[in-house]
C-alpha cells in the first residue's frame with residue numbers, strides 16, 4: 001500500500017497549477033497509489049469551498065482520499081478554530097497545514113500558535129511547508145511549536161527542500177515529534193534522513209501529480225529494504241494520522 005501524504009486541490013497562487021479530483025485519481029491509478037491526503041493549494045482566497053470540495057471527494061472515495069485543512073493563521077482565534085473543528089470533527093480531515101510561504105508567517109510567530117493549539121485539541125498532526133520561502137520556511141522554526149506541543153506530530157513537508165535539509169535533520173534531532181517528508185529533496189538526502197532516524201520518522205509525499213513517479217523512483221533508487229520502503233510509503237503515515245476515525 002502506498003499513501004501520498006501531500007496532495008492539493010484548487011489553484012496554487014505560486015505555480016498556477018490546478019488539480020481536480022479526476023486528475024488526482026487518474027494519477028494515483030497510473031502510479032499505483034492507494035490513498036492520498038489532500039489539502040487546498042496555497043491561496044489567499046476563502047478556503048472553505050475548497051475544504052467542502054475535498055470533503056465531497058473523500059466521501060465519494062473514502063478508501064482513496066482523505067482531507068487536510070489549510071487555514072490562514074492570520075484569521076481571528078474564533079474563525080480559525082471554527083473552521084479547524086468543522087474540518088476535523090465534521091468533515092473527517094486528518095491534519096492541519098501551516099504554510100509559512102503561502103500565509104506569509106513563520107510557524108513560531110505568535111498568530112501561528114493557534115494552528116498547533118488546534119491540532120493538539122483535535123488530535124491531528126500539523127504539516128509545515130519548509131524550504132522554499134525562507135526565512136519563514138526555515139525548518140528550525142518548527143522547533144519552538146514542536147517543543148510547546150509535544151503530543152502534536154509536526155511534519156516538515158519537503159524536509160528543507162534540499163537546500164535547508166541539513167537544518168531539517170537538526171530540527172528532527174532535537175524534537176522527537178518532528179517528522180520528515182522529503183519531497184523535492186535529492187536522493188542522497190532522503191537516504192541520509194532514513195539512515196539517521198529510521199524509516200519510521202520519514203513519510204512519502206509527492207506534492208504534484210507529475211512528481212508522483214519521480215518521488216517513487218527516488219525511494220526505489222536509494223537501496224532501501226522492502227520493510228523500509230513500506231514504512232516510508234505507508235507505515236509512518238498510518239501511525240501519525242488519525243485514519244481510523
Ligand SMILES: [Zn+2]
Nearest residue numbers: 006007008207
Ligand atoms: Zn504542497
